[in-house]
Amino acid sequence: MGDRTHTHTGAAGRAAAAERPASVRNVVLVGHSGSGKTTLVEALALTAGAINRAGRVEDGGTVSDHDEIERRRHRSVQLSLVPVEWEGYKINLLDTPGYADFVGELRAGLRAADAALFVVSAAQEAGAVAGTTRAVWEECAAVGMPRAVVVTHLDTARTSFDEMTRICGRIFGGEDPDAVLPLHLPVQGPEGPDGHAPLTGLTGLLTQRILDYSTGERRELPPAGDQREPLSRARDRLIEGIIAESEDETLMDHYLGGGDIDAGTLVEDLERAVARGSFHPVLTAAPAAEGARQGIGTVELLELITRGFPSPLERALPAVTTPDGSPRPAPACDPGGPLVAEVVRTASDPYVGRVSLVRVFSGTLRPDDPVHVCGHGLTGPGHEARPSHDADVRVGALFAPFGRQQRPLDRCIAGDLACVSKLGGAETGDTLSDPGGPLLMEPWAMPDPLLPLAVRAHGKADEEKLSQGLARLVAEDPTMRLEQNQDTHQVVLWCMGEAHAEVALERLRSRYGVQVDAVPHRVPLRETFASRTVGRGRHVKQSGGHGQYAVCEIEVEPLPPGTGLEFVDRVVGGSVPRQFVPSVEKGVRTQAARGVAAGHPLVDVRVTLLDGKSHAVDSSDAAFQTAGALALREAAADTRIQLLEPVADVRILIPDDYVGAVMSDLAGRRGRVVGTEQAAGERTLVRAEVPEIEIGRYAVDLRSLTHGTGRFDRAYARHEAMPPQLAERVRASQENTTSRS
Structure with missing residues (x-):
């Protein structure tokens, strides 16, 4: 990754189909909202010759023109693919939303990529960097995904590259900050009256040469005298970091003994360390200045991507099974192998219809090919199941997206990405495989919406x-x-x-x-009896033909929480004929399901049938059902009905700095903390029981309370009695809602 003069491929930026997996690079851009990911993608596309200096693609539009909602909101809300070509490589740039709500799009980008660029704005607070990006960094580290850091917005007032590098080393490097080090130092022009100092070039630490862009052209210059000392310090630290990751154990002794190490050897060791995910270079980039043909630092970034990041051949593929769950060997990244591909996102186009972004892991996908689509059934507490599905479909058109443009492809080989139209009912996460040997890839982890x-x-x-x-x-x-x-x-x-x-x-x-x-969202409440009581149901009607006659007497008593509803028959002497006892029970259970006070299901009671009366002609199943329901309502009228609310087990993972604030907030929500324990990364896991009515908006409130660093999950625990004053307010609120509707 030396500093050399480069030429781009011009019109080849149209990104035709890749010829071989070794020439493909799939890179996801990760970063906080406003960090400059989309601007960086456009700068890379300009350097690669895919767009002109006005930021337009050759046939109109911009690379950020993807969705009408995004244009209205001025914010990315979905994963977008921008393919470019650079020096014989096809680079699939996956631009992800930076806002935490769209983490599903981010996870899809991670699934489709083989390496990640973490884009960090020098103008943002350190807390923003840690809060929204640290968790993703840890996810990448867990699977060994190679990562690099790009610092943007250095021309903003009161920003410091050195400070941001230290922050990134502390946040991303953890116990090994020397694994996160810069490859270049920025060169900035004089500070203007507004405090802005424009970025004019870079100093290569390994080559010790300045790449000057101040004239609009990229020129190599020797460092000035006042630059040599900071350059030497940063260079020594970089070399030590590279040597520490080298597989050649003699290099460190040679270096500490005062010997010189060939720059080519350092570059090779650096590339290997980046590719295996053990060293994470820090770079900087800025959009092209007025009249310039390329952005500052974009050539170096493209070189890092093509030479330092791994090809799809070096990635361990996800596990696969047959649709019935039988394990199968992981497929090789071979264009000639059996087809195994995955739908990483699904969108609707007003002209094309449903469009699927597909990553091909094995084989080759072509238009009009027959494929088997297989999906996972998705279930969750309180959620409807999405059934598993298996179907043979025929592939529609393949194309490479570029802004609003769709550029046709004749194939998509193993390791590459493409958009596919008319893929039947394929959904995000579905597997595409050969119809003769259907396969199913293991799903990627998705957070539960809360x-x-x-x-x-x-x-x-x-x-x-x-x-x-x-x-x-x-x-x-x-x-x-x-x-x-x-x-x-x-x-x-x-x-x-x-x-x-x-x-x-x-x-x-x-x-x-x-x-x-x-x-307004309503939580599922329950009702129960506060004390033992009795009730009598009398249903007597005389009209033309057969009448209706049924009388029953019941006793209702509360039971422990979670018991449900029990029905007991203690009738003696045949006052209620045997064939009508189930009718009384059915009437009682039907009324209990409808509720006896506020319209919520009745639970945790025992209903005992004590006595009753019947008529030889007019008694019937329907009559005793009605009598049973009337008896339960009469019993409810003579006692206090308690309202029960659902309580959730909540697990909250937060940085130690926010434990006090979160505890105080839980107390205000009637929460009971049942335990805390230390977690990795100076964080605390708080376990609590909280009424669900109090945490309807907790997904939003916790994010605000912890500046985006807190996460939680919840599970239903039980129903328990609601405080009387709150129960009255809930009843009044529901009555008002019912009357308005």
């Missing part, structure tokens, strides 16, 4: 389209769950956060033509 969004159709015309629109949303986005709650009768979309929910509503309106209203 923010509920209850929706209903705006009008009659929207009711028919609502279910289809929601199903398509969930098929496209694995971080979204659809729930048809049987207790509250609400349709609930579980989302990652407020922005995620807003985009979901906007997509329903703009893509699928469904107008929906967001309504």
Whole structure:
């Protein structure tokens, strides 16, 4: 990765199909919202010759033109692929959203990539770097994914490359900050009145040469006298870091003994260390200045990607099984092998229809090929299952996206990425394989959505389209769950956060033509009896023909939490004929399911049938069902009915600095902390029990409370009695909601 003069491929930036896996590089860009990922992608595309100096692709549009919602919001909300070519390599740049709500798009990018560029803005606070990016860095480290860091926005007032490098070493390097070191030092022009110092070039630490861009052309110059000392210090530290990762154990002794090490040897050791994920170079980049043909640092980045990052041949492929779960050997990254590919994201195009972004792991995908589509059934507490599906379909057109443009491809080989149209009902996460030997790849981890969004159709015309629109949303986005709650009768979309929910509503309106209203989310409450009581149900009607006659007397007593509803028959003497006892029980259970006070299911009671009366002609199954329901309602009228609320087991992982604030917040939510324990990375795991009615917006509130660094999960624990004053407020609120609707 030396500093050399480069030429780009010009029109080859159209990124035709890759010829061989060794010439492919799949790189995901990760970083906080506003860190400059999309701007960096455009700068790399300009240097590679895919766009002109105005930032336009050759046939119109920009590389960031992907989605109407993104253009309106001025924020990336989905994963986008920008393929470019550089010196014989095809580079698939995967631009991910930086906002935490769209972590599903980020995870899809990680699945499709073989290396990651972490983009860090020098203008952002250190807390922002740690809060939104550290967890992703740890995920990459866990699977050994190679990583590099790119510092942007150095021309912003009061920024420091040295300070950002130290921060990155501390946050990303952990116990080994010397594994995160710069390859170049920025050269900045004089500071202007506004405090901005423009980036004018770079100093290569290994070559000790300045790459000057101040004239708009890239020139090599020797370092000035005042630059030699800081250059020497940074160079020594870089060389020591590279040698520490070298497989040649004699290099360190040679270097410490005062011997020189050939620059070529250092570069080779650096490239190997980067490729295996043990050394993480820090670079800087800036967009092209007015009139310049390329951005500052973009050539060095492209060289790092092509020479330091691994090809798909070096990646361990995900495990595969047959659709019935039988394990199979992992496929090789071979264009001539059996087809194994994966849908990493799904989107809807107003002109093409459903479009699938596909990573081919083995074999070659061609237009009009028959393929087998196999998907995982997705289930979760309180969520509807998405059934597993198997189907043979025929591939539609293959193309490489570039902004709004779609450039046709004649094939997509192992290791490469492409967009596919008309892939049947394929969903994100589905596996494509040969119809003669169907396979299924293990799914990648997705966080559970924890923010509920209850929706209903705006009008009659929207009711028919609502279910289809929601199903398509969930098929496209694995971080979204659809729930048809049987207790509250609400349709609930579980989302990652407020922005995620807003985009979901906007997509329903703009893509699928469904107008929906967001309504307050209700948690599934329960009712129970506070004390023992009795009730009598009398259903007597005389009219033409057979009448209706049934009388029953019951006793109701509370039971321990979690017991449910028990029915006991203690009738003696045949006052209620044997054939009608099940009828009374059915009436009682039907009424219990509807509730006896506030319309919530009745639980944790024992109902005992004590006595009753019947008529030889007018008694019937229906009559005793009605009498049983009346008896339960009469018993409820003579005692206090307790409202039970669901309580969740909550596990919260937070940095140690926020433990006090989180504990205080939990207390305000009627939470009970049941334990804490230390976790890796100076973090604490807090375990608590919290009423679910208090944590409906906890996904948003915890993010705000911990500056994006906190994570939590929840699981249903039990129902328990709600405080009387709160129960009254809930009843009043529900009555008002019912009257308005």
